[in-house]
Amino acid sequence: MEMPKADPEALGRRQELIEGLRAIVPGEGVIVEDRALAAYESDGLTAYRQLPMVVVLPETTGQVARILKLCRDLAVKVVPRGAGTSLSGGALPLADGVVLGMGRFNRILAVDYANRTVTAQPGVTNLAITQAVEGRGFYYAPDPSSQIACTIGGNVAENSGGVHCLKYGMTTNNVLGVELVTIDGDIVRLGGDVPDAPGYDLLGLVVGSEGLLGVVTEVTVRILPKPQSARAALVGFSSTVAAADAVAAIIGAGIIPAGMEMMDRPAIHAAEDFIGAGYPRDAEALLIIELDGPEDEVDHLLARVDAIVRQLGAFMVRLSNSEEERLAFWAGRKAAFPAVGRISPDYYCMDGTIPRRKLHEVLEGITAASARHGLRVANVFHAGDGNLHPLILYDANLPGQLEAAEAFGAEILRKCVQVGGVLTGEHGVGVEKRELMLDQFNEVDLCQQKRVKEAFDPHGLCNPGKVFPTLHRCAELGRMHVSGGALPFPDLPRF
Amino acid sequence: MVDVIQPDSEEGVVEVVAVACAAGRPLEILGHGSKSGFGRPVGAGTRLALAGLSGITEYEPAELVLTARAGTPLADIDACLAGSHQTLAFEPRDLSALFGTTVGQTLGGVVAGGIPGPRRCVAGGMRDHVLGVRAVNGLGQLFKAGGKVVKNVTGYDLCKLLTGSFGTLAALTEITVKVLPTAETEATVLVSGLAAAAAVSLMSEALGSAANPSAAAWLPAGLAARSILAGIATGSATCLRLEGCGPSVQARRRRLLERFEGNTAATVLDDEASAGLWRELRDVQPFHGRPDQAVWKISLRPSDAPALLERLPTLGPLDAFLDWGGALMWVSLPCGADARAGDLRAALPPGAHATLVIAPEAVRAAQPVFHPLPDAVRALEARVRASFDPHGILNPGRMAAARSAG
Numbered sequence: 001m002e003m004p005k006a007d008p009e010a011l012g013r014r015q016e017l018i019e020g021l022r023a024i025v026p027g028e029g030v031i032v033e034d035r036a037l038a039a040y041e042s043d044g045l046t047a048y049r050q051l052p053m054v055v056v057l058p059e060t061t062g063q064v065a066r067i068l069k070l071c072r073d074l075a076v077k078v079v080p081r082g083a084g085t086s087l088s089g090g091a092l093p094l095a096d097g098v099v100l101g102m103g104r105f106n107r108i109l110a111v112d113y114a115n116r117t118v119t120a121q122p123g124v125t126n127l128a129i130t131q132a133v134e135g136r137g138f139y140y141a142p143d144p145s146s147q148i149a150c151t152i153g154g155n156v157a158e159n160s161g162g163v164h165c166l167k168y169g170m171t172t173n174n175v176l177g178v179e180l181v182t183i184d185g186d187i188v189r190l191g192g193d194v195p196d197a198p199g200y201d202l203l204g205l206v207v208g209s210e211g212l213l214g215v216v217t218e219v220t221v222r223i224l225p226k227p228q229s230a231r232a233a234l235v236g237f238s239s240t241v242a243a244a245d246a247v248a249a250i251i252g253a254g255i256i257p258a259g260m261e262m263m264d265r266p267a268i269h270a271a272e273d274f275i276g277a278g279y280p281r282d283a284e285a286l287l288i289i290e291l292d293g294p295e296d297e298v299d300h301l302l303a304r305v306d307a308i309v310r311q312l313g314a315f316m317v318r319l320s321n322s323e324e325e326r327l328a329f330w331a332g333r334k335a336a337f338p339a340v341g342r343i344s345p346d347y348y349c350m351d352g353t354i355p356r357r358k359l360h361e362v363l364e365g366i367t368a369a370s371a372r373h374g375l376r377v378a379n380v381f382h383a384g385d386g387n388l389h390p391l392i393l394y395d396a397n398l399p400g401q402l403e404a405a406e407a408f409g410a411e412i413l414r415k416c417v418q419v420g421g422v423l424t425g426e427h428g429v430g431v432e433k434r435e436l437m438l439d440q441f442n443e444v445d446l447c448q449q450k451r452v453k454e455a456f457d458p459h460g461l462c463n464p465g466k467v468f469p470t471l472h473r474c475a476e477l478g479r480m481h482v483s484g485g486a487l488p489f490p491d492l493p494r495f
Numbered sequence: 496m497v498d499v500i501q502p503d504s505e506e507g508v509v510e511v512v513a514v515a516c517a518a519g520r521p522l523e524i525l526g527h528g529s530k531s532g533f534g535r536p537v538g539a540g541t542r543l544a545l546a547g548l549s550g551i552t553e554y555e556p557a558e559l560v561l562t563a564r565a566g567t568p569l570a571d572i573d574a575c576l577a578g579s580h581q582t583l584a585f586e587p588r589d590l591s592a593l594f595g596t597t598v599g600q601t602l603g604g605v606v607a608g609g610i611p612g613p614r615r616c617v618a619g620g621m622r623d624h625v626l627g628v629r630a631v632n633g634l635g636q637l638f639k640a641g642g643k644v645v646k647n648v649t650g651y652d653l654c655k656l657l658t659g660s661f662g663t664l665a666a667l668t669e670i671t672v673k674v675l676p677t678a679e680t681e682a683t684v685l686v687s688g689l690a691a692a693a694a695v696s697l698m699s700e701a702l703g704s705a706a707n708p709s710a711a712a713w714l715p716a717g718l719a720a721r722s723i724l725a726g727i728a729t730g731s732a733t734c735l736r737l738e739g740c741g742p743s744v745q746a747r748r749r750r751l752l753e754r755f756e757g758n759t760a761a762t763v764l765d766d767e768a769s770a771g772l773w774r775e776l777r778d779v780q781p782f783h784g785r786p787d788q789a790v791w792k793i794s795l796r797p798s799d800a801p802a803l804l805e806r807l808p809t810l811g812p813l814d815a816f817l818d819w820g821g822a823l824m825w826v827s828l829p830c831g832a833d834a835r836a837g838d839l840r841a842a843l844p845p846g847a848h849a850t851l852v853i854a855p856e857a858v859r860a861a862q863p864v865f866h867p868l869p870d871a872v873r874a875l876e877a878r879v880r881a882s883f884d885p886h887g888i889l890n891p892g893r894m895a896a897a898r899s900a901g
Contacts, residue, residue: 114699114798115822138703159648166645172652173623186871194794195822196611196620196659198848198866199894200876204622204655208648228705248557254580254676294705294750297743353644355558385646386558425646433649440649441639448638448883449651455878467650 052093082154088430122153159208161426277332352416513635526601565603586612633884797821
């Protein structure tokens with residue numbers, strides 16, 4: 001994995017940069033010592049590490065604007081960072097870049113219950129938004145599994161998901177507005193707390209742009225009334241095909257569960273060995289299906305789910321009858337990653353999305369590749385929306401295993417694209433999947449995206465080295481030449 | 496004489512745009528043209544009609560995804576989805592009658608310029624349901640963005656940018672949308688006689704509660720009397736729609752009616768009557784057939800709506816009603832020379848914005864149809880537009896008068 005080559009001229013301006021930053025952010029907000037910088041050398045994708053040139057921790061939007069302008073003037077790259085929980089290396093530092101840490105932007109600015117919105121600074125954690133409003137019966141719907149630590153600003157950058165996004169949407173469907181600072185130091189408001197802002201949907205573009213367009217300094221989200229009740233079904237199948245059929249049948253019956261998760265046999269066993277959640281060890285596939293809403297609705301739909309899964313051959317069905325039981329059903333799924341972490345020195349979490357009808361084909365491909373690469377794999381799957389998380393087990397201390405895991409992962413993601421899916425469902429491209437972008441997009445697709453980036457960041461200083469393949473270049477724009485201005489399609493109907 | 500070109504293939508669209516690009520000749524892009532009276536007049540000598548690109552190319556009900564060519568009539572898509580008890584959850588408005596035409600709309604037209612319907616306040620806008628596109632940019636290059644699965648964060652979300660861009664960034668050739676199950680049943684709880692302030696606070700309370708209405712609207716007495724509610728509502732009408740499976744709608748309806756215990760003004764419209772009411776509101780029927788009137792659409796905080804309703808009559812006689820729980824106000828007023836654009840926008844509360852939907856071409860050419868943007872945002876938009884259409888040949892002027900911001 002290579003990052004863009006450090007620019008010696010930028011490195012040579014380090015002292016000037018530090019002085020400039022100190023003039024903007026006083027005190028301990030500018031970090032320059034290697035020992036302190038080490039805290040920022042990596043994010044949730046810990047296989048990759050790099051000390052940044054400097055870390056700066058601003059507290060106000062005005063400071064962010066001045067920092068970005070300074071970086072632009074000194075031609076220094078900027079890597080924005082929230083809590084550093086990215087699983088795709090979105091916040092991986094650059095040797096010749098500044099890490100702009102948003103941790104001090106940690107206040108909730110306004111709660112508007114009448115209009116059901118919360119406005120927060122980007123360093124507020126995802127869970128803190130729900131905690132701020134749950135006393136009045138509201139919550140913020142997207143719930144990435146890192147929600148205790150990850151920040152709303154990071155969620156905006158990555159368009160984070162979670163187990164409930166089939167019914168409640170991803171971050172992009174729940175964010176109403178942001179304040180964004182561009183590399184030129186312009187402060188713009190995109191969206192707001194009223195629907196469908198005029199002009200182009202720049203808000204929709206910024207959400208999920210992985211820090212490549214600017215730095216978000218304020219976020220307005222919608223909050224929802226907490227569902228009156230929630231119940232779950234725990235269902236065991238003796239084949240993944242039958243489990244996938246059940247998922248399709250539930251949706252085909254017009255039921256959109258709040259969450260619908262699948263685990264394969266290795267994931268079930270890892271979870272059982274770890275916390276003993278009561279999952280059936282003889283199942284090839286386990287489904288957790290959660291319904292939420294008014295009690296009458298939940299009871300009615302759960303009975304229908306029960307009938308559907310039994311008809312499709314489930315050998316075990318348990319329906320939760322208490323909140324404790326519901327949480328117990330989830331315990332194994334929520335512990336799946338640490339459970340896998342326990343049986344292997346390292347694991348590598350993938351994140352492709354596939355059309356669900358291709359699940360069997362993809363799982364068979366994964367099994368075959370697992371044997372070929374000599375690495376074990378466990379699969380957890382947001383089955384409702386087709387988002388697959390294969391966990392590749394490896395040992396970074398054994399020479400060649402990290403590379404083998406990376407090659408295995410790339411093979412899985414290519415397969416996802418081949419069957420009509422995509423490289424990433426909720427973790428982002430980051431540094432991890434950038435070289436695979438050419439498997440999903442062609443030259444024209446990618447160059448269109450790059451030109452949009454240049455509209456925001458003409459100098460390429462915002463989080464370079466992420467999302468786009470490193471060696472990929474686009475030709476200069478020019479008019480296409482059409483011979484003699486004649487249409488090659490003379491038969492087109494004209495009237 | 497306007498030249499109309501109607502290719503029947505994606506390659507044909509590429510050629511037409513490439514030729515126009517080479518010649519520096521602007522194109523007006525449209526589907527069936529049902530909304531060609533929406534936005535500023537384009538005045539291009541050539542029309543690129545996408546109606547020839549028709550047909551559903553992929554539909555997998557269990558995947559909740561449908562792909563169709565951009566010129567596919569929306570009616571065909573609705574009919575196809577209905578066969579599997581599914582629907583476009585953003586409830587696209589059919590504005591043909593409002594624009595005084597009998598032409599139907601295409602999927603591409605809905606995505607490029609439509610306005611989401613009453614379910615917007617809970618199900619999200621059109622932007623939230625467009626998963627992938629194929630489109631031709633102003634250089635005559637065919638590109639794709641997004642994907643054909645419901646969960647995807649690969650690359651920039653250009654689909655959102657193209658949704659609502661009125662064909663000023665690219666000509667859409669194929670669109671993948673998220674589809675959702677149609678509710679098994681619906682009912683509308685109707686409360687008569689509430690003033691706007693009480694209605695908005697009731698709608699906000701309901702939308703923030705487990706009653707979970709899928710739409711909330713308020714009609715003043717005058718408009719209610721001329722709607723499907725004539726003889727049902729006495730005075731103004733506050734309408735809360737409940738959708739879902741039978742037991743759920745029953746339970747939530749009970750909950751809402753308990754809230755109004757002792758208030759005899761609360762009644763319930765069942766399936767067909769409820770569907771009829773929301774079709775009327777979706778299609779802005781209260782303002783159909785008003786030749787000398789301008790129609791505005793105002794987005795605002797629901798809690799600001801009552802004060803604006805009190806302030807607006809200083810502009811003169813007008814009609815207004817609320818959708819989206821008060822976050823959307825439709826206003827109809829005598830058009831005059833300028834549709835009262837300046838005065839109306841000056842009356843808006845902070846953060847609100849107004850779009851001129853219906854007005855004669857001359858008024859739309861002279862007044863900002865879309866709400867003016869701050870300079871920094873406008874500059875950003877102009878650069879984004881140039882990144883798709885550097886020579887400004889796609890629907891130039893449709894969204895903004897400035898050459899650069901198309």
